[in-house]
Amino acid sequence: MEALSQFFAVYGSLFNFIGINALLALSLYLTLAAGQLSLGSAAFAGIGGYTAGILTMKLMVPFPLAVAAGSVLAGAVGLVIGLPVLRLRGVFLAIATLSFGEVVRIVVLNLDITGGAQGLVGIPAITTTSGIYLSLAVAAYAIARLRYSRIGWCFESIREDETAAAALGINTTYYKTLSFVLGAVLAGFAGALYAHLNYIITPREFGFSVAVDLLIYNIVGGIRVWYGPVLGAALLTALPEILRGTGVAAGPVRMAINGLILLLVILFLPNGLASIFMRIGKGRAKAAAHAIPEEV
Amino acid sequence: MLLQVNDVTRTFGGVKALDGVCLSIAKGEVHGLIGPNGAGKTTLINVLSGVMPATSGEVVLDGSPVQTLPAYKLAARGLARTFQNIRLFPAMTCLENVIAGQYLVAPRPFFPRFFCLPMAWRQEKEHRSQAMDCLARVGLASRADFPAGALSYGERRRLEIARALASRPRLLLLDEPVAGMRQKGVQQVGGLIRSLAAEGMTILLIEHNMSFVMELCATITVLNFGRTLTTGNPDAVSRHPEVIEAYLGASEDHA
Amino acid sequence: MDLLAQQLINGLFIGSVYGLFAVGYTLVFGVLDILNLAHAAVFTLGGLLAVWLVEAAGLSLWLAFPVSVFCCGLLGLLLDRVAFAPLRQRADSNFSGLISSIAMAIIFESAALGLFGARTVRFPAHTISVHIWRWGGISITSLQVEIVAVAILLMVALTQFLNRARVGKAIRAVAENDRTARLLGIHVDGIIAFTFFISSALGGAAGILFGLYFDSLSPDMGRSIELKGLAVIILGGMGSIPGAILGGLAFGLSEVLTVALTGTSNLRDAVAFTVLFTVLILRPAGLLGRKKMREA
Ligand SMILES: Nc1ncnc2c1ncn2[C@@H]1O[C@H](COP(=O)(O)OP(=O)(O)OP(=O)(O)O)[C@@H](O)[C@H]1O
Ligand SMILES: [Mg+2]
Numbered sequence: 109m110e111a112l113s114q115f116f117a118v119y120g121s122l123f124n125f126i127g128i129n130a131l132l133a134l135s136l137y138l139t140l141a142a143g144q145l146s147l148g149s150a151a152f153a154g155i156g157g158y159t160a161g162i163l164t165m166k167l168m169v170p171f172p173l174a175v176a177a178g179s180v181l182a183g184a185v186g187l188v189i190g191l192p193v194l195r196l197r198g199v200f201l202a203i204a205t206l207s208f209g210e211v212v213r214i215v216v217l218n219l220d221i222t223g224g225a226q227g228l229v230g231i232p233a234i235t236t237t238s239g240i241y242l243s244l245a246v247a248a249y250a251i252a253r254l255r256y257s258r259i260g261w262c263f264e265s266i267r268e269d270e271t272a273a274a275a276l277g278i279n280t281t282y283y284k285t286l287s288f289v290l291g292a293v294l295a296g297f298a299g300a301l302y303a304h305l306n307y308i309i310t311p312r313e314f315g316f317s318v319a320v321d322l323l324i325y326n327i328v329g330g331i332r333v334w335y336g337p338v339l340g341a342a343l344l345t346a347l348p349e350i351l352r353g354t355g356v357a358a359g360p361v362r363m364a365i366n367g368l369i370l371l372l373v374i375l376f377l378p379n380g381l382a383s384i385f386m387r388i389g390k391g392r393a394k395a396a397a398h399a400i401p402e403e404v
Numbered sequence: 405m406l407l408q409v410n411d412v413t414r415t416f417g418g419v420k421a422l423d424g425v426c427l428s429i430a431k432g433e434v435h436g437l438i439g440p441n442g443a444g445k446t447t448l449i450n451v452l453s454g455v456m457p458a459t460s461g462e463v464v465l466d467g468s469p470v471q472t473l474p475a476y477k478l479a480a481r482g483l484a485r486t487f488q489n490i491r492l493f494p495a496m497t498c499l500e501n502v503i504a505g506q507y508l509v510a511p512r513p514f515f516p517r518f519f520c521l522p523m524a525w526r527q528e529k530e531h532r533s534q535a536m537d538c539l540a541r542v543g544l545a546s547r548a549d550f551p552a553g554a555l556s557y558g559e560r561r562r563l564e565i566a567r568a569l570a571s572r573p574r575l576l577l578l579d580e581p582v583a584g585m586r587q588k589g590v591q592q593v594g595g596l597i598r599s600l601a602a603e604g605m606t607i608l609l610i611e612h613n614m615s616f617v618m619e620l621c622a623t624i625t626v627l628n629f630g631r632t633l634t635t636g637n638p639d640a641v642s643r644h645p646e647v648i649e650a651y652l653g654a655s656e657d658h659a
Numbered sequence: 660m661d662l663l664a665q666q667l668i669n670g671l672f673i674g675s676v677y678g679l680f681a682v683g684y685t686l687v688f689g690v691l692d693i694l695n696l697a698h699a700a701v702f703t704l705g706g707l708l709a710v711w712l713v714e715a716a717g718l719s720l721w722l723a724f725p726v727s728v729f730c731c732g733l734l735g736l737l738l739d740r741v742a743f744a745p746l747r748q749r750a751d752s753n754f755s756g757l758i759s760s761i762a763m764a765i766i767f768e769s770a771a772l773g774l775f776g777a778r779t780v781r782f783p784a785h786t787i788s789v790h791i792w793r794w795g796g797i798s799i800t801s802l803q804v805e806i807v808a809v810a811i812l813l814m815v816a817l818t819q820f821l822n823r824a825r826v827g828k829a830i831r832a833v834a835e836n837d838r839t840a841r842l843l844g845i846h847v848d849g850i851i852a853f854t855f856f857i858s859s860a861l862g863g864a865a866g867i868l869f870g871l872y873f874d875s876l877s878p879d880m881g882r883s884i885e886l887k888g889l890a891v892i893i894l895g896g897m898g899s900i901p902g903a904i905l906g907g908l909a910f911g912l913s914e915v916l917t918v919a920l921t922g923t924s925n926l927r928d929a930v931a932f933t934v935l936f937t938v939l940i941l942r943p944a945g946l947l948g949r950k951k952m953r954e955a
Contacts (some may be wrong), residue, residue, distance in 0.1 A: 258512040268493035277479030297875030367765030
């Protein structure tokens with residue numbers, strides 16, 4: 109018991125960060141699942157975080173209500189942004205969402221109510237580790253279930269081939285927007301939890317490099333299955349601690365290892381680390397598949 | 405008439421891919437659409453299925469004009485198609501491709517799944533067995549768990565038909581369903597089309613394989629340079645002097 | 660009035676550096692349809708390497724410049740070999756290429772950190788002699804003139820090269836349609852590698868000029884120009900060289916004008932990214948770009 113509480117005293121905040129990052133990674137996963145490359149998740153998290161933080165801190169709104177408000181506002185902004193932006197494809201969508209994220213960051217930086225560059229200071233620290241992990245469990249479970257519901261099949265079809273999906277009767281605009289909005293809501297939710305973790309949030313915590321980090325979690329973990337992003341977020345968030353444990357100093361080497369992991373995964377495991385687990389199940393069918401003779 | 409195409413034109417820049425095409429298909433008919441390469445057959449199917457809009461003209465499905473509807477709404481009205489250049493979902497298995505094709509007929513709601521209601525499980529089982537039936541119809545039951553990307557060319561074409569059938573369409577548009585297939589596959593698809601027709605499905609069939617079309621279709625429309633050359637029964641069409649000239653002129657030897 | 664004129668001139672100077680950076684960026688996109696997010700890291704390495712060559716190796720700037728630029732070209736070759744060539748046959752090479760370029764960006768940035776340290780550096784005081792010309796309230800330094808001259812010289816040289824030289828024409832052919840180019844007997848892989856060489860060399864040159872202009876270089880100096888570069892190439896139309904040059908100038912001007920008009924530098928980037936966002940939604944092909952880009 110003593111040892112356990114000791115452990116949590118040292119690593120508690122790391123566990124919190126893993127949980128939050130996993131939630132954020134899942135929010136991006138929802139959008140990636142429909143084939144839409146977004147770099148806006150961090151900004152949606154910022155919208156949720158600042159909204160909830162301002163509500164609890166300045167207006168004394170109860171925590172659950174503030175979190176809900178943050179998620180809803182993020183989702184509403186996602187809807188307004190998503191409708192025009194989702195006509196773009198691939199990197200153009202990525203750049204549009206990225207510039208949206210930059211605008212959000214700069215707006216937050218220049219408003220009084222958000223505390224500008226110093227950040228929003230004095231947010232009550234209400235979020236608990238169990239709260240984070242309960243949310244993560246529910247979100248992951250819901251996303252796993254979503255995969256085999258109609259919405260999940262639509263996302264999957266659109267990612268594979270938008271034209272063919274439309275020919276099957278799928279309203280692609282609707283489902284792409286849905287994936288974007290669901291992602292924004294979850295990101296807003298995670299941002300709201302994050303805001304109530306450490307008394308303070310700053311605009312930098314929701315900037316471009318965070319958006320890229322979330323993408324990296326998804327790629328390293330894998331975007332074919334719900335536990336991919338969770339795995340990626342857990343591994344890469346814990347990596348600095350693991351490396352410190354093994355004596356690798358902070359700085360260039362750790363950073364290089366991050367880059368190398370990403371490079372190796374994209375080169376050799378295009379479906380991410382999760383595909384190692386998926387292989388065990390599907391290995392036989394795949395092995396047999398390669399034995400099919402060409403008909404023509 | 406189930407489908408009526410009135411004076412449809414489609415241009416790409418300066419090219420008139422369709423130039424005043426007229427066509428009508430009766431319920432339950434297997435209608436052939438032939439013509440030399442570049443005649444506009446695929447473009448017509450693209451316009452009919454809402455993949456691209458017509459530049460002008462009218463398309464009437466079951467009595468109401470549909471030329472302005474997007475692809476997904478046309479699908480909801482009972483239209484399904486295959487693609488000449490095969491557009492499967494390669495990362496899914498064969499069964500999953502067909503399941504994706506069930507979008508219009510299988511609701512698969514989220515909340516019963518979320519709460520693990522037995523009803524969700526029962527329905528899923530039923531939908532899956534229907535999907536398996538579709539696979540079996542095109543002779544791919546044994547391939548159910550193979551990734552679609554790993555199939556042979558002919559199998560992919562048949563899987564695409566199975567995916568189109570999954571939505572139980574009234575009107576099926578097939579763009580060269582036996583192109584590049586061996587004799588055995590051709591016969592299999594021929595049998596499939598016949599049995600679908602016997603069940604009352606209406607089919608528009610594009611093919612270069614002339615004997616295949618002649619055998620299956622009661623009526624054939626010939627396109628050339630985006631225009632309707634003639635429409636008639638196989639016998640009349642094959643004797644039509646302009647048709648013979650169009651094919652010889654384009655030095656076609658598929659016939 | 661003089662102040663405004665001075666600002667406009669400054670905008671042109673910095674805009675020409677942005678333009679040079681963006682030209683390399685857009686060149687790779689035009690040929691490969693891939694966004695090379697490691698471009699900014701090469702830019703950083705180019706600047707830092709030149710400082711090191713001048714400071715530690717004692718070269719004159721006129722020697723350090725070409726040496727560093729050549730080394731950056733080699734980095735470009737490395738990028739192509741490691742991050743892009745292995746993915747070229749993949750169906751989603753646009754997406755995976757983007758990811759692997761992020762990985763290379765992290766690795767290059769960590770290399771910059773490891774080799775040159777985290778501190779901010781500058782070229783030694785007497786690297787280059789500076790005259791100042793004044794007209795009324797306007798002043799122009801010889802350094803600024805030299806920077807613009809070099810930037811314009813390089814951009815003109817590139818344009819001429821693409822239009823006249825055989826290799827340049829081959830690059831354009833590959834950009835147009837690589838399959839046709841292959842049929843014409845063009846060694847496509849070699850051309851792509853060469854394109855990376857040129858692109859990265861130009862990126863490195865931009866880094867050196869940037870460092871001279873602002874008199875300060877640090878391992879994270881690529882961060883801000885990375886996003887600005889994106890804005891510039893979207894504005895100019897992805898893949899368009901003249902578009903990148905004009906976009907760079909326009910961007911430089913818009914920055915200084917926003918500062919001049921609002922009196923604060925906080926909104927500088929907000930205007931730029933709002934413009935970028937709007938252009939993407941209204942005219943995804945950019946101002947001078949080709950049509951097909953929404954599909955890419
Ligand atoms: N998306 C497009 N953009 C530009 N031109 C097109 C497009 N699609 C078709 N075309 C042109 O329209 C004309 C008709 O093409 P279409 O594909 O409909 O012919 P087809 O009858 O299906 O030929 P095939 O038997 O070779 O499949 C051709 O000249 C073609 O080049
Ligand atoms: Mg065709």
